[in-house]
Structures are given as C-alpha cells and as structure tokens.
Amino acid sequence: MHDVTAAQRIASTVLHAAHERQARRVEQISIALGAMTMIDPDQLTFWLEQVLRGTVAEGAEIEIEQLPLIVRCTRCDSESEVAVPDDPIYHLMPFAPACPACGCEEIEIVGGDACVVRSMRITEASDDE
Amino acid sequence: MTDANAPDQGRDIIIDVDLSKRTSELADRNLDLLDAHGVTAIDVLGSVGSGKTTLIKGLVRHLKDRYSIAVIAGDITTRIDADRIEEEGVPVLQIQTGGACHLDGEIVRRALERLDLDSIDLLIIENVGNLICPAAFPIGTHTRLLLLSVTEGPYMAVKHPVMVRQADVAVINKADLADAMEVDVAKLSDDVRSVHPGIKVVTTAARFDEGIDDLIEALGLSGDCCCAGGCCDA
Numbered sequence A: 001m002h003d004v005t006a007a008q009r010i011a012s013t014v015l016h017a018a019h020e021r022q023a024r025r026v027e028q029i030s031i032a033l034g035a036m037t038m039i040d041p042d043q044l045t046f047w048l049e050q051v052l053r054g055t056v057a058e059g060a061e062i063e064i065e066q067l068p069l070i071v072r073c074t075r076c077d078s079e080s081e082v083a084v085p086d087d088p089i090y091h092l093m094p095f096a097p098a099c100p101a102c103g104c105e106e107i108e109i110v111g112g113d114a115c116v117v118r119s120m121r122i123t124e125a126s127d128d129e
Numbered sequence B: 001m002t003d004a005n006a007p008d009q010g011r012d013i014i015i016d017v018d019l020s021k022r023t024s025e026l027a028d029r030n031l032d033l034l035d036a037h038g039v040t041a042i043d044v045l046g047s048v049g050s051g052k053t054t055l056i057k058g059l060v061r062h063l064k065d066r067y068s069i070a071v072i073a074g075d076i077t078t079r080i081d082a083d084r085i086e087e088e089g090v091p092v093l094q095i096q097t098g099g100a101c102h103l104d105g106e107i108v109r110r111a112l113e114r115l116d117l118d119s120i121d122l123l124i125i126e127n128v129g130n131l132i133c134p135a136a137f138p139i140g141t142h143t144r145l146l147l148l149s150v151t152e153g154p155y156m157a158v159k160h161p162v163m164v165r166q167a168d169v170a171v172i173n174k175a176d177l178a179d180a181m182e183v184d185v186a187k188l189s190d191d192v193r194s195v196h197p198g199i200k201v202v203t204t205a206a207r208f209d210e211g212i213d214d215l216i217e218a219l220g221l222s223g224d225c226c227c228a229g230g231c232c233d234a
C-alpha cells in the first residue's frame, strides 16, 4: 500500500467514525503500522495532516506505533522477527522475507503486515450549542 | 450523549479497522457481485507497453461470437486504449485513475455500477501498467492474467515474485522479437514456473494474433466447457 492511499483510507475511516458519534473535534488518532507495509511513519503523518485539513480532525495529534515483521517458518517451525530493509527503491525490487533460522523463503507472515486504525479521542457535540 | 460527559472532555473511541483487510473485503464484494450476475472477470496485468491492449483486442476478436464481452480499461490518463478496444465492437469503460498506479476494489466497484452486468458474461479489465503496486490491490476477479514481454528483458519473472505468485495464467508476449532481444522464451517460462509452481504459461505474439487460442484454452474459455470458465477447472 502507498502512504497517500493509506492516509486517505485512514482519514475516511476516522471521519466516518467521528460522524457516527457526532464528534465536534477529533483530538487524537492512534495507528498501528506494520513494518511490512513499508510505509514511512513520517510520510504517513504528513499526508494524513494534508487530507484531514478542513475536517473535524484537522490538527489531530497523530500517534503511530510501529510493529515489527514476524514470520513463521513452515520448514523449521520457528517464529522470528525479521528486519525490513529501509529501502527507498522497494518499488523496483520487492522485499522477500526469509527465515533467519534456516534461510528458506517458505514462510508465513504472522505479524507486521497490517495498518490498523486503532482508536481516536474525540470531543463530542454539546447539547447547548 | 449523557450529561455525565462534560462537553469539552475528550472521549476515547475504539475503531480497530485493518486497512489491508478492507482492501481484500472490497475485492471479495466485487467478486460476489460478479458471481450474482454470472459474469466471469479477468484482471490483465503487465508493464506499460507489454501488449495488454493488443492482447485484449485479440481475445475479444476470438471470443466475441461466443461471449457477451465488456472491457474496463484502467489508465492514469487518456482514453486511447478504450478507443482501440472499442474498434472490436464491444462496450469499453475507461477508468482514469488520475495518477494512481493501480486499480483498487473501490474504483472497480464504481465501474461495475456503471455496467449492465446482466447483459455481460465475460469482463476483461486492463489494469494500470505496473507490476508492483497492483499486487497489493486485488480488485475481485476470477483470474489474474500476467503479461510479460520479451522486450522487457530476461529477468521480469524473478524481479516480480509477488505478482507472479498471484497470477493464475502468465503470458510471454512478443515472441516474434525473442531472437532480436536475445531472450530465451523457454528459460523465461521456466523462471515463471519456478517462482509459481503450477501456473499456466502461454507464449504469444499478440500483434500477429499468434497463441491467442492457446491462451483462451489456458483461461478455460475454449468453449468445450459448459460454463464461461468460472464453474469448473477444465
């Protein structure tokens, strides 16, 4: 996924939830970002700030927790954390994770491939307004 | 809103929406919609210039007497491809992604809403020319057809493992230029199979209408089958 696409989807998820609860303002947004998404948290924050302009979530504090890539090897059955290279040209050379224990690529990704909108803090509309 | 909640006090709301799950949910929903209308859909993927539009024109020419076909052409801009495919006498919907390098489930859903699905039994979708990003965005088709051409050099399969693994059928196109490009078609086909064991590989020269019938057979659309390729694995 791309940072811009991710930002747009996060924004629409947040704004939808804010609308449902008649939020007056979204103060804070909390996101979990897996390493395998290869999205840079600073870039994601930048794009989110852009797409949230002029909405109830403009200026919200954006909190991103980065989650490591965890793989389970189908050969040696070990579960391990794999470092994802910070490679600006991943568009040209996709990264194929291997099992650090035995080196094979027959692995299952068990964590760190998702981007989850976890929660937000809102100010609700007051009745007397 | 109860009075216990003071108006200016922040309240924490749990959302827990996984964006990657949403991506595949959108695709699944498109697939359900297509199935409900008895439409078989093919996603055609390949780099810019690999011959997607030429190949789709060939498929349409060979199949339009047997199937009621519609085509969705995805491009960043222009409707050149749509006009080229329309020459074959089938309805074409051009999607301009306006910069996005892939189609996604949401864009395709909107396109499906504009088609009369009951009058169609085969839908061919030309994805944006790119072999990296579409791999992360399933759009909800029965078959993903991957097009590699010899003019892209000998390393296309090994350089795009994620896409190759997701494809159901791979086409090696521009076979007529293999010698000039010094690309060994058999070697390239083996590379595809080693990245994705079991994948069907077909060689074509779409511009000269060669190999189209083999491709139609690999897609399960050869007509010996009872269905439009969707219900049985023939």
Ligand SMILES: Nc1nc2c(ncn2[C@@H]2O[C@H](COP(=O)(O)OP(=O)(O)O)[C@@H](O)[C@H]2O)c(=O)[nH]1
Binding pocket: B046, B047, B048, B049, B050, B051, B052, B053, B054, B055, B129, B173, B174, B175, B176, B177, B204, B205, B206, B207, B208
């Ligand atoms: N020599 C040769 N040229 C081809 C073949 N297939 C397509 N082309 C040419 O490749 C160019 C790009 O084709 P096009 O279908 O537009 O590619 P697309 O960008 O993937 O849709 C055109 O000039 C086609 O005529 C083929 O099998 N052999």
Ligand SMILES: [Mg+2]
Binding pocket: B052, B053, B081, B126
């Ligand atoms: Mg084209």
Ligand SMILES: [Zn+2]
Binding pocket: A073, A074, A075, A076, A077, A078, A099, A100, A101, A102, A103, A104
């Ligand atoms: Zn292992």
